Amino acid sequence: MNSISKAFSLAKKEGRPALLTYTVAGDNSKKNSLKILKSISKYADICELGFPHNTPIADGGQIQTSSYRAIKNGTKIQDVFKIVKDFKSSKFSKPVILMGYFNIILQYGQNKFLNDCKKNKIDGLIIVDLPWPENKKFASKCRKKAICFVQLISPTTSKRRLNSIVKDSHNMIYYISMLSTTGGKLKVSPKKIIYNYKKIKRINPRKNCVIGFGITEKTISSLKSADGLVVGSVICKEITSSLNKRQNPVTKVSNMVKKLKNKIL
Amino acid sequence: MKLKKKISVIDQHDKFGFWGGKFGGNFVPETLKKPINDLELLFNKLKKDKKFLNERDNYFKNWVGAPTRFIKLSNLTEHVGGAEIWSKVVSDANGGAHKIYNATVHCLLAKKSGKRIICGDTGAGYAGKMLSMAAKKFGLKCKIFMGAKDIKRQQPNVKAIKSNGAEIVPVYSGSQTLVDAVSECMRFWVANCDTTAMCVGSTVGPNIFVKICGWSTSQISRELKIQILDEFGKIPRRLKLYNCVGGGSSSFGFWNEFMDYDKKQVEFIGVEAGGPSKSKKHAAPLTYGSKIGILHGAAQYVNQNLEGQIEETESISAGLDYPGVSPLHCFLKDSKRARYTAASDEDALKAFKIVTKYESIRPSLEPSHAFSVAISESKKLSKDTIVIVNSCGDAQKDRKILKKKLGIKL
Ligand SMILES: Cc1ncc(COP(=O)(O)O)c(C=O)c1O
Numbered sequence: 001m002n003s004i005s006k007a008f009s010l011a012k013k014e015g016r017p018a019l020l021t022y023t024v025a026g027d028n029s030k031k032n033s034l035k036i037l038k039s040i041s042k043y044a045d046i047c048e049l050g051f052p053h054n055t056p057i058a059d060g061g062q063i064q065t066s067s068y069r070a071i072k073n074g075t076k077i078q079d080v081f082k083i084v085k086d087f088k089s090s091k092f093s094k095p096v097i098l099m100g101y102f103n104i105i106l107q108y109g110q111n112k113f114l115n116d117c118k119k120n121k122i123d124g125l126i127i128v129d130l131p132w133p134e135n136k137k138f139a140s141k142c143r144k145k146a147i148c149f150v151q152l153i154s155p156t157t158s159k160r161r162l163n164s165i166v167k168d169s170h171n172m173i174y175y176i177s178m179l180s181t182t183g184g185k186l187k188v189s190p191k192k193i194i195y196n197y198k199k200i201k202r203i204n205p206r207k208n209c210v211i212g213f214g215i216t217e218k219t220i221s222s223l224k225s226a227d228g229l230v231v232g233s234v235i236c237k238e239i240t241s242s243l244n245k246r247q248n249p250v251t252k253v254s255n256m257v258k259k260l261k262n263k264i265l
Numbered sequence: 266m267k268l269k270k271k272i273s274v275i276d277q278h279d280k281f282g283f284w285g286g287k288f289g290g291n292f293v294p295e296t297l298k299k300p301i302n303d304l305e306l307l308f309n310k311l312k313k314d315k316k317f318l319n320e321r322d323n324y325f326k327n328w329v330g331a332p333t334r335f336i337k338l339s340n341l342t343e344h345v346g347g348a349e350i351w352s353k354v355v356s357d358a359n360g361g362a363h364k365i366y367n368a369t370v371h372c373l374l375a376k377k378s379g380k381r382i383i384c385g386d387t388g389a390g391y392a393g394k395m396l397s398m399a400a401k402k403f404g405l406k407c408k409i410f411m412g413a414k415d416i417k418r419q420q421p422n423v424k425a426i427k428s429n430g431a432e433i434v435p436v437y438s439g440s441q442t443l444v445d446a447v448s449e450c451m452r453f454w455v456a457n458c459d460t461t462a463m464c465v466g467s468t469v470g471p472n473i474f475v476k477i478c479g480w481s482t483s484q485i486s487r488e489l490k491i492q493i494l495d496e497f498g499k500i501p502r503r504l505k506l507y508n509c510v511g512g513g514s515s516s517f518g519f520w521n522e523f524m525d526y527d528k529k530q531v532e533f534i535g536v537e538a539g540g541p542s543k544s545k546k547h548a549a550p551l552t553y554g555s556k557i558g559i560l561h562g563a564a565q566y567v568n569q570n571l572e573g574q575i576e577e578t579e580s581i582s583a584g585l586d587y588p589g590v591s592p593l594h595c596f597l598k599d600s601k602r603a604r605y606t607a608a609s610d611e612d613a614l615k616a617f618k619i620v621t622k623y624e625s626i627r628p629s630l631e632p633s634h635a636f637s638v639a640i641s642e643s644k645k646l647s648k649d650t651i652v653i654v655n656s657c658g659d660a661q662k663d664r665k666i667l668k669k670k671l672g673i674k675l
Contacts, residue, residue, distance in 0.1 A: 105573075129559065131295045156298065184456060
């Protein structure tokens, strides 16, 4: 079993959803983003790490702010790999899923990117603007390297697409809870979200399906029945607000993730 | 890379939406797959529907005002002393620029799809102004995304948008210009695509938006072809069509009907924005050999750094101030059907001065870029060459910049 599947089965054994965090590599500095990973990995099961892009067409304000901050700090793709490498060699490391936009990979070179992912022990990839079926070729390259290509599903995904996407998916699927960019307020009832989530699970119960978008300390416990829950924007927002208040982003974020974890135990 | 004849260029893409196998496509979040697919089905059906075509033609004729004038610039021709210089005065169109064609078609499509709200991006403010006009005409609520820098420099159009009852959303991210406005508009659509239609203001964005826009602005060359035949009795042996290129909607529309002619007979010259002559920044990805990348859902030549971050642009004309360019133009460039070059801010200002000194037309800063190259090349061309410049926007919106830079009061 690979590390991502292991993380899910461990959470399942504990009778809770897996907790997935999203932070942007290099936010608020290269050093701090590594420190944040190391400290939240005590509570998180899988760490998603964004590689920043300056024209993100699906991200809301909080993640944009984090991305711009990281780019301004000079975070390059090599730094992203370095952060993962250092994190992976630390004591409490967790599976890492890189998340970002396809142009960055295209410019780096698809094969080189995947080789470097492998070398730095990256476990999975989420490419926001490479939907199915356009992603078939790239996803199969990932599979050959045993890197999980995470397919995204949204409330607008048609039934026919849904079946094909689940069939082509690897061992993790990401369900976008509502029509929104990241960071939007949850505008759909948790009941409705779980209803849609179950539709995906029914197609293939063995695929781990996580729910993301709009998940905060307030909403997280209402979605507990999912395989996994992703929290991103509120973490990025916490970094921003701790900087504004001259507080330490590492401890602030770590406390927040601890609280999030307690809500789903 | 080769263009096919007798097939409209907008339809010469593969099943993934790529022209020439590599330009365009649909690099979009999963959420947009369905609304894009719905729009494709609707557009592909309606563009073959006689009733819909009649409806479009009626609006173009009676509301937009077709045809726009095709006039000889006799004084300018004499001053330059080379080719015969003509202009297609597209700024005659209702609202003062070519953006009205795309806006009208998108509002018609939105109505047919039952959407009640339409959102759009704008740089120079013309795409926003026209969308707000058309939305008002068709009873749609309208939301316009515009960079904060552009709001400052294109006030007359901002006022027009507001007076049509549309909401303007200022965009403060990045360079606060068109590129950021398009991003923010797309984000808004991601979150609201169940109730809202989106109009992309140029031949950019995911495949279907490129197609709808190019199909709409092609009205320009449909009119022009008839006007040329009326004037000359045939397509002249040496014809050169000059047009500024931002996203590329007016130039594509200006050329489309002439695609199948040999380029030795009908040459297309696209003029991009070279930016201030002292600055390294520009908005001319085709001229300066930018690499292929992805911007706003489509693969295209785009100004970017080695890492794939989109680079900031600089141009005196807000309408051309965009780091990417239509996949259609990438295709026309690589298939060698069109030639691309750039004019600097200073060139454009100088051309504006010359044109307005000799003629009664008043091209905005965007077409002034095209005039600049047309004038300098015309000098060296034979007297039997016909040069036509698309004067696709009126300078009223640039009042403030022209006053500051040239001391000219409009
Ligand atoms: C008058 C005018 N010309 C040209 C352009 C550039 O756009 P495009 O290349 O799509 O015609 C604009 C864009 O705002 C414009 O307002």
